[in-house]
Amino acid sequence: xxxxxxxxxxxxxxxxxxxxxxxxxxxxxxxxxxxxxxxxxxxxxxxxxxxxxxxxxxxxxxxxxxxxxxxxxxxxxxxxxxxxxxxxxxxxxxxxxxxxxxxxxxxxxxxxxxxxxxxxxxxxxxxxxxxxxxxxxxxxxxxxxxxxxxxxxxxxxxxxxxxxxxxxxxxxxxxxxxxxxxxxxxxxxxxxxxxxxxxxxxxxxxxxxxxxxxxxxxxxxxxxxxxxxxxxxxxxxxxxxxxxxxxxxxxxxxxxxxxxxxxxxxxxxxxxxxxxxxxxxxxxxxxxxxxxxxxxxxxxxxxxxxxxxxxxxxxxxxxxxxxxxxxxxxxxxxxxxxxxxxxxxxxxxxxxxxxxxxxxxxxxxxxxxxxxxxxxxxxxxxxxxxxxxxxxxxxxxxxxxxxxxxxxxxxxxxxxxxxxxxxxxxxxxxxxxxxxxxxxxxxxxxxxxxxxxxxxxxxxxxxxxxxxxxxxxxxxxxxxxxxxxxxxxxxxxxxxxxxxxxxxxxxxxxxxxxxxxxxxxxxxxxxxxxxxxxxxxxxxxxxxxxxxxxxxxxxxxxxxxxxxxxxxxxxxxxxxxxxxxxxxxxxxxxxxxxxxxxxxxxxxxxxxxxxxxxxxxxxxxxxxxxxxxxxxxxxxxxxxxxxxxxxxxxxxxxxxxx
Ligand code: PRX
Numbered sequence: 296x297x298x299x300x301x302x303x304x305x306x307x308x309x310x311x312x313x314x315x316x317x318x319x320x321x322x323x324x325x326x327x328x329x330x331x332x333x334x335x336x337x338x339x340x341x342x343x344x345x346x347x348x349x350x351x352x353x354x355x356x357x358x359x360x361x362x363x364x365x366x367x368x369x370x371x372x373x374x375x376x377x378x379x380x381x382x383x384x385x386x387x388x389x390x391x392x393x394x395x396x397x398x399x400x401x402x403x404x405x406x407x408x409x410x411x412x413x414x415x416x417x418x419x420x421x422x423x424x425x426x427x428x429x430x431x432x433x434x435x436x437x438x439x440x441x442x443x444x445x446x447x448x449x450x451x452x453x454x455x456x457x458x459x460x461x462x463x464x465x466x467x468x469x470x471x472x473x474x475x476x477x478x479x480x481x482x483x484x485x486x487x488x489x490x491x492x493x494x495x496x497x498x499x500x501x502x503x504x505x506x507x508x509x510x511x512x513x514x515x516x517x518x519x520x521x522x523x524x525x526x527x528x529x530x531x532x533x534x535x536x537x538x539x540x541x542x543x544x545x546x547x548x549x550x551x552x553x554x555x556x557x558x559x560x561x562x563x564x565x566x567x568x569x570x571x572x573x574x575x576x577x578x579x580x581x582x583x584x585x586x587x588x589x590x591x592x593x594x595x596x597x598x599x600x601x602x603x604x605x606x607x608x609x610x611x612x613x614x615x616x617x618x619x620x621x622x623x624x625x626x627x628x629x630x631x632x633x634x635x636x637x638x639x640x641x642x643x644x645x646x647x648x649x650x651x652x653x654x655x656x657x658x659x660x661x662x663x664x665x666x667x668x669x670x671x672x673x674x675x676x677x678x679x680x681x682x683x684x685x686x687x688x689x690x691x692x693x694x695x696x697x698x699x700x701x702x703x704x705x706x707x708x709x710x711x712x713x714x715x716x717x718x719x720x721x722x723x724x725x726x727x728x729x730x731x732x733x734x735x736x737x738x739x740x741x742x743x744x745x746x747x748x749x750x751x752x753x754x755x756x757x758x759x760x761x762x763x764x765x766x767x768x769x770x771x772x773x774x775x776x777x778x779x780x781x782x783x784x785x786x787x788x789x790x791x792x793x794x795x796x797x798x799x800x801x802x803x804x805x806x807x808x809x810x811x812x813x814x815x816x817x818x819x820x821x822x823x824x825x826x827x828x829x830x831x832x833x834x835x836x837x838x839x840x841x842x843x844x845x846x847x848x849x850x851x852x853x854x855x856x857x858x859x860x861x862x863x864x865x866x867x868x869x870x871x872x873x874x875x876x877x878x879x880x881x882x883x884x885x886x887x888x889x890x891x892x893x894x895x896x897x898x899x900x901x902x903x904x905x906x907x908x909x910x911x912x913x914x915x916x917x918x919x920x921x922x923x924x925x926x927x928x929x930x931x932x933x934x935x936x937x938x939x940x941x942x943x944x945x946x947x948x949x950x951x952x953x
Contacts, residue, residue: 439451466611723802731747851897854923
């Protein structure tokens with residue numbers, strides 16, 4: 296198969312990468328497990344291996360069967376009962392962890408809050424009771440639209456405690472995107488805040504929520520966290536009597552005694568929406584026992600977490616990384632989790648490093664797009680701070696270019712910290728392909744090999760094994776998505792129907808394998824973009840553009856970007872009588888940001904009287920990508936009107952980015 300356009304040459308560069316980084320000896324000596332036999336053990340008895348991990352958790356009732364696999368539907372730990380909040384909190388209360396910091400949080404303005412496991416358990420229980428008081432029952436959906444404040448984790452855990460299904464919506468999404476997600480899940484309660492700080496500004500979440508709430512009939516109550524009274528003044532928070540309630544009022548009178556609801560291993564823990572190849576985001580459904588088992592296991596081995604670590608994952612709780620590796624995986628391990636509200640460059644570009652020094656962060660997990668930004672800002676920023684406590688670094692979200700990897704290793708890791716490049720997805724729930732820092736010799740740019748127990752391979756279009764093709768997961772894994780909320784058919788079609796062999800999962804990524812067996816993930820092969828580590832469907836952006844009264848047709852493609860990885864380029868055909876103008880470019884960009892959220896704002900818009908299409912009417916994205924990247928044109932013979940492309944390309948070159 297042909298890898299995604301533009302990745303072939305990138306891949307050649309990657310495969311020329313011959314720097315090798317064996318695990319440091321002292322690191323290996325201290326690690327939980329320090330030899331490769333774990334891979335063989337997992338292979339010999341995959342079910343026994345996962346069952347051993349599950350046995351580390353606290354179950355109210357043990358399972359009768361480890362796996363019931365009726366492709367594409369899997370049930371893990373069938374018949375078992377447990378509660379995720381109980382595993383993340385209650386079971387740490389009986390020993391010294393009781394008084395250990397579970398969460399160390401710093402707000403962007405510099406305010407600090409620390410919760411011990413005791414504190415966190417208490418507040419989660421109180422809020423869980425408060426939710427019950429609002430009528431929330433097991434199986435009900437609760438939408439969470441919060442900034443990166445402790446209450447985000449508390450709200451998730453409170454839902455888990457009473458068996459309510461949470462749906463966290465990233466705070467950067469627009470009111471319309473929030474409303475769509477609330478309506479799709481039919482949520483009863485929304486938890487939001489008056490605002491949150493970002494780069495010195497206040498994001499008015501409650502005001503956005505109020506706009507969304509005009510179209511969300513299922514919402515009965517809105518719980519509002521007061522992030523700060525000054526914020527409420529600046530965002531002019533208004534509360535609708537009876538419907539809207541302040542979080543602190545609810546907590547004040549709530550009892551801290553809230554027994555954790557026994558949940559079936561397969562009960563749904565959460566829904567998380569993610570972009571796909573249609574205009575409509577998919578509600579990825581994760582369940583309880585398998586999800587917790589894999590996030591627990593991967594957190595333990597990939598991050599080698601120890602009792603005295605201070606672990607910081609810079610993701611937002613609105614994404615899967617925040618769910619699995621800020622909240623559930625680390626807390627199930629009894630770790631100390633750092634959480635920061637704001638931007639990495641506020642008040643200056645050294646903020647992350649200042650935080651690492653201040654809290655003695657030992658394990659740091661971030662995205663390649665952030666690393667590329669740090670590189671651009673220069674090593675003088677990390678050099679101002681004491682990063683000597685760091686012992687392990689991680690990346691996730693997109694392919695990392697070897698230069699960024701090496702920079703990260705040198706200037707953040709002081710050439711002593713192993714780097715784990717972890718490949719996984721919203722759908723996989725937990726890490727799937729990754730080095731194990733205590734055994735794997737790493738190569739910059741490669742996620743190396745599957746986590747023990749996971750089986751991944753590369754297949755061509757016909758389902759034959761190859762060393763360059765589509766990434767495929769060929770065996771079920773505990774934290775796999777169970778379905779798409781309300782659309783099991785889409786679940787089958789999207790992930791399980793690419794090849795004839797039943798039970799072969801198609802993640803949508805292209806990859807290669809080198810002669811040492813290392814996997815190199817190249818990126819998406821479908822119409823999903825990865826902009827600064829955020830997944831955005833081209834169709835979503837196209838629908839947002841076509842929603843504007845001046846637009847007749849739009850085609851959106853990814854354009855290579857040195858910091859964001861990909862940026863959005865849109866080719867737009869206007870309606871009759873509408874004229875291209877700079878003002879319209881500005882208006883269209885703003886319109887997309889308003890409809891979806893700022894993360895989807897196109898970087899470049901190019902007007903075109905026509906779009907290049909095949910004879911059957913399909914837009915030829917490959918050509919548009921080439922134009923957006925300023926590359927030589929590919930084969931245009933299948934085009935209805937080859938002239939269109941030639942003209943477009945010429946215009947793009949002349950005008951550059953509008
Ligand atoms: O293309 C892959 C890329 O991110 C996609 C998943 O996006 P999302 O569901 O938003 O989850 C991101 C955080 C887990 C994948 O299909 N991706 C993720 N990690 C890597 C990666 N690409 C290359 N290397 C990675 N380490």
